[in-house]
Amino acid sequence: MSGRFITLEGSEGAGKSTNLEVVCKTLVQAGIDVYRTREPGGTPLAEALRKLLLAEWDETVDGVAELLLMFAARRQHLVNEIEPRLAAGQWVVCDRFTDATFAYQGYGRGLPLSYIEALESWVQESRRPDLSLYLDLDPKIGRARIADRVQDRLEREELMFFEAVRQGYLARAREQSHMHVIDASVPLAEVSAAVAGVVQTFVASQT
Ligand code: TMP
Numbered sequence: 001m002s003g004r005f006i007t008l009e010g011s012e013g014a015g016k017s018t019n020l021e022v023v024c025k026t027l028v029q030a031g032i033d034v035y036r037t038r039e040p041g042g043t044p045l046a047e048a049l050r051k052l053l054l055a056e057w058d059e060t061v062d063g064v065a066e067l068l069l070m071f072a073a074r075r076q077h078l079v080n081e082i083e084p085r086l087a088a089g090q091w092v093v094c095d096r097f098t099d100a101t102f103a104y105q106g107y108g109r110g111l112p113l114s115y116i117e118a119l120e121s122w123v124q125e126s127r128r129p130d131l132s133l134y135l136d137l138d139p140k141i142g143r144a145r146i147a148d149r150v151q152d153r154l155e156r157e158e159l160m161f162f163e164a165v166r167q168g169y170l171a172r173a174r175e176q177s178h179m180h181v182i183d184a185s186v187p188l189a190e191v192s193a194a195v196a197g198v199v200q201t202f203v204a205s206q207t
Pocket of ligand 1: 038039040070095096097098100101102104105154155
């Protein structure tokens with residue numbers, strides 16, 4: 001049987017790293033063989049594209065150029081890592097995927113969603129996440145939580161950008177049945193318990 005594809009999305013400072021661990025542990029405890037990866041990234045070429053995407057440049061980074069680089073990295077990652085692992089029966093847990101593109105490049109940058117939908121069909125063919133957990137947090141709270149971290153090009157965007165990104169995720173969650181919104185404003189232990197609960201329910205529904 002082929003594996004399942006689970007993605008985790010979250011606003012900055014929403015506890016994504018901790019909860020990725022929770023997702024993986026919950027699956028391992030259920031006896032599932034898990035492969036953890038991230039986007040942009042996940043292969044040598046895609047990780048090199050990630051570095052370019054997050055670096056500061058002495059020029060404006062065009063939104064469409066940013067979008068195409070995201071999808072170039074995604075294609076490489078899908079073909080060389082994600083698809084072969086799913087075909088071999090492994091479950092793949094990915095830190096961000098195309099829901100992030102809709103939220104950041106679509107709602108954040110204001111690019112037409114039709115561009116993203118077209119690239120999604122072209123690059124991913126029929127592949128979509130089976131389950132996606134979105135850790136939702138007011139960006140004002142999230143930014144305060146990560147204020148002491150060194151920030152990359154995207155993290156340095158204005159608050160308005162992150163508010164639009166959040167609205168993008170929430171709009172997508174209303175339309176897409178694979179997305180589950182988790183309130184990340186409550187204490188981390190409660191967030192993790194909610195994450196584990198959604199993953200356990202999903203596992204139970206697959207067997
Ligand atoms: P991370 O730091 O959460 O791993 O994600 C890297 C950054 O890339 C984060 O700011 C979100 C952004 N991003 C996009 O803008 N579009 C995408 O499609 C993906 C996957 C990430």
